Amino acid sequence: MYRILNENKLNKYYTLLETPGIKMTVDQEVPKSKYAWLDKPEVIEALTEFKDGELSRIVLYIPSIHCSSCIWLLENLHRLDPAILRSMVNFIKKEVTITFNHDKTSIRKLVELLTTLHYQPEITIEQIERKEKKGINRRIIYQIGVAGFAFSNIMLLSLPDYFAIQEGLAPTFRSFFGYINLVLSIPVLFFSGFDYLASAYGNLRKRVLNLDLPIAIGMLTLYLQSLYEVISQTGPGYFDSLAGFVFFLLLGKWYQSRTYQALSFERNYKAFFPVAVTQLNEDGTTQSVLLSELKANDRLLIHNNELIPADGILEEGEARINYAFVTGESLPVTKKIGDELYAGGRQQGSRIIIKLTKAVEQSRLTKLWTQDQTQQDTGKFKRLLDIISKRFTIVLLIIAFSTLFFWLWYEASKALIAFVSVLIVACPCAISLTLPFGQGTAMRLMGRRGLYLRDSSMVENISKTNAIVFDKTGTLTHPAKHKVTWNGKTLSDNELSMIRSLTINSVHPLSRAVAQSLNEATLFKIENYKEVTSRGIAGTINGQEIRAGAAVWVKAVVEPDAEEGSKVYISIDNDYKGFYLIKNAFREGVTEMVNNLTKIGKLHIITGDNEGDKERLLKIFPIGTIMNFNLTPDDKLQYVQQLENKGSHVLMIGDGLNDAGALRASTMGVSVADDIYNFSPASDAILQADSLQLLPTVHKLSRKTMRFIKISLGISLAYNIIGLYFALTAQLSPIIAAILMPASSVTVVGFVTGAVHLLFRKWNKQVLDKTKDKTE
């Protein structure tokens, strides 16, 4: 990158900041075909914001903008490519608007240039299909402007009243000022205050009471009362209060939305977990590729039990697709070559090759995950809060009207002020916002460290767990690092190839281990492939039936021995050949993690494997751990169910393959992911394999987060009570009430978010210190 900059005399980039740019590894040459799709006229049409003569304008979202050097570089793009006329950066939104000559360059070339500079733009399908409207955001600023104008002028004209200059003021002036105030208040009520009125009315028609209703009532009451007073010359009215409180309310609303935007901006882009699939390149090699990098016309290898990430056409293989995820129908559908396969289907059979017709809509997959209705419901705490916020408005209205009647009877002059202040000051925003903001922040920060939650309410579930259940294979053990040795009759190359051709179809860790050890063997075509969980796999190759799996499956006669490790027995044409001994390598940090986890509760291990690894497990796990071997998936489900029935809240960690039922039954089911990832909808969270040891800290932090949430709710409650006290006793003016309301919600939300951030930052420090110790 320096080369490009230097050639164009842009060395100043480095003087602007000490650590410019992002991770500079190697100059990134853009693969030629990567952005070919940007040449399509429909895409150009959709992305171009403005076109005129030879100029076009486009807005690109660049997530890697992070400093002032970036702004400088991106605004000097015209020096790198003379066809670019100007570029303007909006730092907060991380967008760059480029005006360029479309005869001399194209969107594709722009994107390629940006990528070479390590400022890769992120272009989503949604952007192409939907144009964003900027105009709406400005409306509130207009409303604030009008309200502010009216407010200050009304106050000016109300000065005589403030100073109570009764005698010197001729009644003509009085009424003159009064009428001007009245006129000035009209735009305040009908333009600035319009949203509140419309929302209250709309909801009322549907028989719903929402929070805008008290505010609307307050506004109308003030206005009508003041109207009456001015026309009947009985008083100056309350137009200053009206304009003032509308102004501050709107200001607060605007400020709130700015704060929320800043706090939750990342959510849309980073909430997606990284899922990888196997891509087949043109030369026949395969590589693991993140979903977000896939585009149309990419070819993917989908293995047995793997999810189809995006719509495509079947190119090769026997496809039996289970669309349970999408339609609920769990009978697999057989597809022919050339048929279309839809995202969300799961292949059940030998591997297939599919050519994508669209890029992946990660949002669609996530939506499937988060909306899976058979899942256990949201936390109890959240439900409690939902009930409270529904009742809030009606309770508030009751209090307000009671106050009104009370004051009318006791001392009528204060009645109106008290009534309106009560209506405005109460704010349940904290109730509905604390939970999403606190949990959302926690969820996002956890995502950065490798634990992806299905839903922010899962934070509550984690905090409740008090028993931990581990699946062994693939979870505690690393599916890739293991020693594979063959025990049995010597195998010919042909037989080795057969074994590889069979085992390569499964994503079961043992199968993959065997397949990997036979990497050089040639692959044969396999027919009638089938996989029976916890038993084994089988298929027909060149007319011979080959089976691999448990001893029972292969019909082998087995002498019980104390060999450590898992065994995969092989038989070809009913002739028992021997077995592969796979010595599992346990993941790093398991011992430490386990020690930390004992503080949470009892530990259990359930596995479909035999007792081969028992000794090693005993060394790692503390005394009192309950170990269960040889369980079928159903057994596992029963086991977890029983624990839950007895009142424990189970945190289950598995790999999602043969423990899907158990994961679902547990309060919190976590599936562990490696690079070939088997997406399991049954889990509540996905944990990246190298983040396994973070689990105990995650649990601790979830509990602290929930505690912070409760504290902030307490703060909000205190505010409401104090505010209402002053409002009820008519000591609070509507203007002050209007300032307090958004202030309170911003404070509460800010507190919760800030506290969670601090919490996680302390954790970061600990993790950093630990890694420092390791390297020293």
Place this chain on the structure above:
Amino acid sequence: MEIIFVLIGISLLVAIGFLGTFLWAVKTGQYDDDYTPAVRILFDDEIETEEEKQEKEKSQ
């Protein structure tokens, strides 16, 4: 004191003028991004190096 009517009238007109200006400023997008312009003004103009000066003199 009747002059007050005129005075108030005129001051209101001026105030409305300011309001109009504000609305125009918002409409032409001046408030859409309030962070970047602050940084932008700090960028220096290019300092000509010796080579560039010579090239300019040659072409003149």
